[in-house]
Amino acid sequence: MNLPPLVLQAFRQPDLLISLSLADWDLLLRQARSANLLARLHVVLDERGLLEKVPQQPREHLEWSHATAERHTQAVRWEVSLIRKALAKAGVPIILLKGAAYVMAKLPSARGRLFTDIDIMVPKDRLNEVEAALMLHGWAATHHDAYDQRYYRTWMHELPPMRHVRRSTVIDVHHAILPETASIHPDPEKLLAAACALEEYEGLKVLAPTDMVLHSAAHLFHDGELENGLRDLVDIDSLLRYFSTLPMFWPELAERAVELELTRPLFYALRYATKILHTPIPRDTMDAARIGRPNPFTMALMDRLFTRALMPAHPSCSDAFSGGARWLLYVRANWLRMPPFLLARHLFHKAFISTRAD
Amino acid sequence: MNVSALTFSELGLRLKQAGIFLQTGSFITHLQTSIPGVAEGVSLLYADYPLLEQSDFADFHVSLASPRNLRRWFKPQVLFLFDGKPPFKPLPLDQAFPMLEWGLNWCVSSHANRYLIIHAAVVEKGGYAAILPAPPGSGKSTLCAALVNRGWRLLSDELALVRVSDGQIIPLPRPVSLKNESIDIIQQYEPDVIISRKVSDTMKGTVAHMKVPTDSITRATETARAAWVIFPKYQAGAGARLEALPQARAFMRIADNAFNYSLLGVKGFEAMAGLIDASLCYDFTYSVLDEAIETFAALKPPAI
Structure with missing residues (x-):
C-alpha cells in the first residue's frame, strides 16, 4: 500500500476531492461509511462549498447521511434536555462528555458525528442521587447480573449503562474518565473544577478545552475502543484545530496532561493526528508532549499497531496484519484497565461463567 | 444490455x-x-x-x-x-x-433518505399512482400482484419512495413477494406469470417471488404522482368495498408504516402532508380479486 487510503486524503486535503474519478468516489464512500464518517465527509465538503462539485451519484449518498446526522443532532438536544429535567431537582452539576458535549457546546466536531449513547459525568459522592433520579424518570439499569453490577460499581468509572424504558436511549453515568482499577488516575476533582458552564443551559457543563482533548485521547489511546478509531481521531483533529485559536490552549495542553497523568495518551494523540490526518500542531507543543513518549521499542511497536488499527475496518484499508493489530490493542486496553490478577479473574468469569448464564 | x-x-x-x-x-x-x-x-x-x-x-x-x-x-x-x-x-x-x-x-x-419511504405497494395507471400501505396480513402483495397482471404498472411492491423535494413517487420495480396461499392464488389467477421456487419455513412462512411485467421494468425511470392512498384488507367472503377515510386518520396510519418519517423531521411531515393532500384516501375490503380489479378500474383521480 503506497498511497494512503482515500478517506485519509479526504480529511487531509478536502480540496483535492473534486478531482476524484467516479470509481474513486465509490471507494471513498465505502471507506468513509465503514469508519462511520460519511456524514462527516458531507460536512467537510459543505464547509468548503464543494458539495456542488461532487458527481451526482456519490453526492446522493452524502445527502442521505446528512439527513441522518441532522436528525441525530436534534435527537441529542432533546435527550439532553430530558436528562437535565430529570436531574434538575437533585441540583447536581452535570458534565456532558464526548458527542453530547460537542453537540451542546456547538463545537464543529459535532457536525456529522453519529453516536449512540449519551455520556455524562457527576461527582462520585452524588452518584446514588443521580441514579435514583434517573430511575424515577424512566431510565433502568441494563446489566442485572450480580457480577456485572460489581464489575461496574466496584471497578469501573461508570454506572452500568441505563436505558430509558420508553425511548430506548442509553445514558452512561461516569464519575471519572478512566476505571478505578487502571494504573493512571486522572483526578475527577480537577476535571470538575475546570469544567465550563454552557451559557444557554443552566446546570450543564462541558470539560475545559484542554481536558476535552485529553479525555478524547484517553478514551482512544488508553481505554482502547477502536471500533470507531478513525472517527475518534477525526474528533481530536477537529478539536485541536478549533481550540488552536484560544491563546493559552497550546502552552497549557502538555502541562495539563502532566496534572491529569495523561501524558502518554496525549503523546499518542498528537503523534497519530499529525501522522494520519496532518493536524497542524505547534513545534513547542509537540516537544512538550514528548514527555509521554514510550521507550523506542514500544514506540516502534505502537506505530505498527496504531497505524493499522486506526484505519477504517474496510478491506481496501487493511493488510494481513490489521486484524492482529486490533486484537493486540484490545488486549493492551484490558491490560491497562486492570491489574493482571483482576484481569485474569475478569476474563475467566466472562469466558466460563457469564456465557453459561446466557 | x-x-x-x-x-x-x-x-x-x-x-x-x-x-x-x-x-x-x-x-x-x-x-x-x-x-x-x-x-x-x-x-x-x-x-x-x-x-x-x-x-x-x-x-x-x-x-x-x-x-x-x-x-x-x-x-x-x-x-x-x-x-x-x-x-x-x-x-x-x-x-x-x-x-x-x-x-x-x-x-x-435504511439509506435513501432523500425519499420519504413508506412500507407500501405502489401501482400506477395513466400517470396516477395508488399507494397501498401494508400492515402485515392485509393481502397487499396479492392485490398488487393481481393489479400488475391486469394493466397497472408496478412502481414497487414493498417500498413507496416519495421524493421529498417534489412529492413525486419514484419507481423501484423489483420482484413481488408472495406468501403462503397467495402464491397459488396468483399462479392460478394468471397462469403465464413467472414465480420463483417456493421456499418454506422462513420467518414469513412459505415465500416465493413473482417476476415483474417487462413494461414496468422498462419504464422504471418514469415517476408518478400520488392520487390514491388505499389501505387494503382481505376479508374472506367480503364483497369489494371502498370506504372514504378522513385524511387525518389516513395520515396517522400511513406515518405508522413509514421507515424514515421521524428521521426526516419537518421535511418528512411536509412530504407526508403533501402526499395525503394530493390523494383520495380509502379503506378497501375485498375477497375476490376480479372484483378488486373492477373497483380499481373505476377509481377517479382527485380533482385538482
Whole structure:
C-alpha cells in the first residue's frame, strides 16, 4: 500500500476531492461509511462549498447521511434536555462528555458525528442521587447480573449503562474518565473544577478545552475502543484545530496532561493526528508532549499497531496484519484497565461463567 | 444490455467472480455470490433488468456467502453482506434468494433518505399512482400482484419512495413477494406469470417471488404522482368495498408504516402532508380479486 487510503486524503486535503474519478468516489464512500464518517465527509465538503462539485451519484449518498446526522443532532438536544429535567431537582452539576458535549457546546466536531449513547459525568459522592433520579424518570439499569453490577460499581468509572424504558436511549453515568482499577488516575476533582458552564443551559457543563482533548485521547489511546478509531481521531483533529485559536490552549495542553497523568495518551494523540490526518500542531507543543513518549521499542511497536488499527475496518484499508493489530490493542486496553490478577479473574468469569448464564 | 443476454452459466460465473452491476429503478447494486440458488433467482426474475457492463459506481455493494463455520457441513447457512459486513443474522442456505430480496429492501430503506419511504405497494395507471400501505396480513402483495397482471404498472411492491423535494413517487420495480396461499392464488389467477421456487419455513412462512411485467421494468425511470392512498384488507367472503377515510386518520396510519418519517423531521411531515393532500384516501375490503380489479378500474383521480 503506497498511497494512503482515500478517506485519509479526504480529511487531509478536502480540496483535492473534486478531482476524484467516479470509481474513486465509490471507494471513498465505502471507506468513509465503514469508519462511520460519511456524514462527516458531507460536512467537510459543505464547509468548503464543494458539495456542488461532487458527481451526482456519490453526492446522493452524502445527502442521505446528512439527513441522518441532522436528525441525530436534534435527537441529542432533546435527550439532553430530558436528562437535565430529570436531574434538575437533585441540583447536581452535570458534565456532558464526548458527542453530547460537542453537540451542546456547538463545537464543529459535532457536525456529522453519529453516536449512540449519551455520556455524562457527576461527582462520585452524588452518584446514588443521580441514579435514583434517573430511575424515577424512566431510565433502568441494563446489566442485572450480580457480577456485572460489581464489575461496574466496584471497578469501573461508570454506572452500568441505563436505558430509558420508553425511548430506548442509553445514558452512561461516569464519575471519572478512566476505571478505578487502571494504573493512571486522572483526578475527577480537577476535571470538575475546570469544567465550563454552557451559557444557554443552566446546570450543564462541558470539560475545559484542554481536558476535552485529553479525555478524547484517553478514551482512544488508553481505554482502547477502536471500533470507531478513525472517527475518534477525526474528533481530536477537529478539536485541536478549533481550540488552536484560544491563546493559552497550546502552552497549557502538555502541562495539563502532566496534572491529569495523561501524558502518554496525549503523546499518542498528537503523534497519530499529525501522522494520519496532518493536524497542524505547534513545534513547542509537540516537544512538550514528548514527555509521554514510550521507550523506542514500544514506540516502534505502537506505530505498527496504531497505524493499522486506526484505519477504517474496510478491506481496501487493511493488510494481513490489521486484524492482529486490533486484537493486540484490545488486549493492551484490558491490560491497562486492570491489574493482571483482576484481569485474569475478569476474563475467566466472562469466558466460563457469564456465557453459561446466557 | 439486460441480464437475459447472458447464458445461465455465464451469469453464474460473473456472479461468482467480479459480480454483476444490476440496475433496479434508480439504484445500482453490485452483487457478488457463488450460491447457485441466488443465480437461479436472478436469472429467472431479473432477466429483463439492465446489466451495466462495467460500472465505476454502485449504490450498494452486496454479496451473499455461506459463513465458514462448522455448521456448513450439516446445516449450511447464508449471510447477506453489505460491503463485507452482515447487517442481519444468517439464515438457512435455502433462503438465500429471499434473503437477497429482503437485504435489497433494507439497503434502500435504511439509506435513501432523500425519499420519504413508506412500507407500501405502489401501482400506477395513466400517470396516477395508488399507494397501498401494508400492515402485515392485509393481502397487499396479492392485490398488487393481481393489479400488475391486469394493466397497472408496478412502481414497487414493498417500498413507496416519495421524493421529498417534489412529492413525486419514484419507481423501484423489483420482484413481488408472495406468501403462503397467495402464491397459488396468483399462479392460478394468471397462469403465464413467472414465480420463483417456493421456499418454506422462513420467518414469513412459505415465500416465493413473482417476476415483474417487462413494461414496468422498462419504464422504471418514469415517476408518478400520488392520487390514491388505499389501505387494503382481505376479508374472506367480503364483497369489494371502498370506504372514504378522513385524511387525518389516513395520515396517522400511513406515518405508522413509514421507515424514515421521524428521521426526516419537518421535511418528512411536509412530504407526508403533501402526499395525503394530493390523494383520495380509502379503506378497501375485498375477497375476490376480479372484483378488486373492477373497483380499481373505476377509481377517479382527485380533482385538482
